[in-house]
Amino acid sequence: MMLRVNILILFLTVLSFKLFAQDEIILESPELVEARVGEGVVFLVKYNKEDNPNLKLTWKSDILDANFDDQEGEFFWETSNDDIGLQSAFFYLKDSSNQIIATSKTLIKVNARASVPTIEMEPDSLDSRAFIKLLQGEEYNLEFIASTRNSRNADDVVLTYIWNNDTDLPTIDQAETHVIGNRLLLDWIPSQSQASKKYYDLDLIAIDNTNAVNRRKFRFQIIGQELPPRLRNNVNDTYIITADQELDIDFSVYDPNNDPVVYSVDIPVTVGAPTINEKGIFTWELSSMEMSNISSIFPLQIKLKAEEAEDSQHFVEKEITILKSEKNDPPLITKLSNLSIREGYDIKRRVFIQDNNHPISDLKYSLENEPDWLYVQQEGGRLFLMSDTLGFDIVKADGIPVQFDVLFTVTDPEGASDSKFFNVTVNEGVNTQKLYEQLIDYQKSTDALLVGLRKQIRELDSRVQRNQRLKKGLLFTTFFLGSFSATSSFFEDHTIANQVTPYAGALLAITSSVNALAFNQEGKIINIKGRLEDVEKSIVRNKSYLQTYSIEDENDDELRNSELVNRVQSYRQALIEQRIELRRLEDQYRELNYVQRKVRRFNKKGKAENLKWNFIDKI
Secondary structure, eight states: OOHHHHHHHHHHHHHHHHHHTOOOOOOBBEEEEEEEOEEEEEEEEEEOTTTTTEEEEEEEEETOOEEETTTEEEEEEOGGGGEEEEEEEEEEEEEEOOEEEEEEEEEEEEEEOOOOOOHHHHGGGSSSSSSSSETTOOOOOEEEEOTTTTTGGGGHHHHEEEEBTTTOOOOOOTTEEEEETTTEEEEEOOOOHHHOEEEEEEEEEEETTTEEEEEEEEEEEEEEEOOOOEEEEOOSSSSEEETTTTTEEEEEEEEEEEEEEEEEEEEEETTTTOEEEEEEEEEEEHHHHHHTTGGGSEEEEEEEEEEEOOTTTSSEEEEEEEEEEOOOOOOOEEEEOOOETTTTTOOOOEEEEOOOSOGGOEEEEEEEEETTTTTEEETEEEEEEOOOOOOOSSTTOOOOEEEEEEEEEOOOOOSOEEEEEEEEEEEEEHHHHHHHHHHHHHHHHHHHHHHHHHHHHHHHHHHHHHHHHHHHHHHHHHHHHHHHHHHGGHHHTTTTTEEEEEHHHHHHHHHEEEEEHTTTTTTHHHHHHHHHHHHHHHHHHHOOOOOOOOOOTTTTTGGGHHHHHHHHHHHHHHHHHHHHHHHHHHHHHSSSSSHHHHHHHHHHOOOOGGGOOOGGGGG
């Protein structure tokens, strides 16, 4: 029994010596603090002040305008442009005899403040006053460009906009607003109602890759003006009138100011009662005898005119030549349908023409307002609207279909013609080569990412298991010491066992405190591990979905599968969001106690980069 007591006393003495050695006074301050010019630098210098009230905290530094509160241990410094670079501050803890017993050093790195992006407008000649003055009814094509000196890559600047302080307003009437990367395109024909409202605001916000932000307001002033009427449809220079058939010419107009319009025709004859009605439709019909009687006046020059009822100075007129044809039937477009096509395809659509007097090869065909890739081609006795394979640069980045309003005209050798409008709509296509590259890139990126994720999950899992083993050991120690302390009531006073028991009680308290404090971050570790596993499961699931599509190469027809296209786009977007989530988790990981200790060790060895989750950058 006596031998066991002696062994216990020796064990407690050694353990007590280790505990006293751990009570060494430590002076703590940040190793490195970074700030931008103009920002305040504030941090605390700490030590166990309550247990050491007689110690004195002092400091020194080559920073002239810095302040240090030696009572609270607070350092404060307001940086300026002259302070860019690396500065240092030293802190000392002295005893009553003015001897230094602990030191600490903090490096302060002052970085230059990033410049904000610039926003310019083209043409810049309009942006010379407080208001950008636009005339009603005129067409304006404006471009706003954001740039930054913090990066040479234009893609590192993002541009967004707000119309009239309304974040839900994508554009305004009579205008098309499109954002492509760091550019905003604005095509606008101000209307009369906008001239009445007069003022419009366009706020542009540019953010670069350093999170530097610039906001610039462009104010537009719409100036109303009296505009002449404008033709609704194309009017030819020449028409042919045939006996016993009515000649119709659509000369209808619209007035930008919504003023009433009157029509008139200047024609040197009254035979056949040529008239133009209140809707702008000119009509003239001659019988065979009437045409024979006035055949000498052909070709006949007439003038159609539309003018504002209250201001005859605003008008539009057209001089037309009318030819006679006793037998000629003008060509007729019997079928011309609208066209709808996707990028990556070509057009071949037949047009049906009827002409009772001429073969199709003698007719002339023309297109107005057509895209440069659309043309007319004759193949034998048939006529087609044709195009080569459309590229993938027609539809803009927003994916909105592009529409062209095209006028098709057929004219016979005598000058008789027929015209019809049709629409050509180009929808966004699937660039199979680009989609294939994105698919392969996604698979490679996720492969590299999954390796890093699994390694990090294993590390966290190992840490959790280690903590649980240590917990069990501490729990057993606490139970053993508690049981030993409880036996003190069974020993007689002044016995060796009774004297040893208080030490066991003290160790019990210390062990319980360690058990309570040493693992207070286990929940954080488990949380980070679980969230990493969620990202891993999502990537594995998405990758397995994509592997269900059998894609051999970039020409595989399966790449046109809309379901595959949508999945590749959504998965790549999810990968970007997962990268952001992993950055957050990395920050939380580096705040864990055992990781911070590891960071300090690696910093001393100059290997801090080894602790970063470099696999995130492979996305």
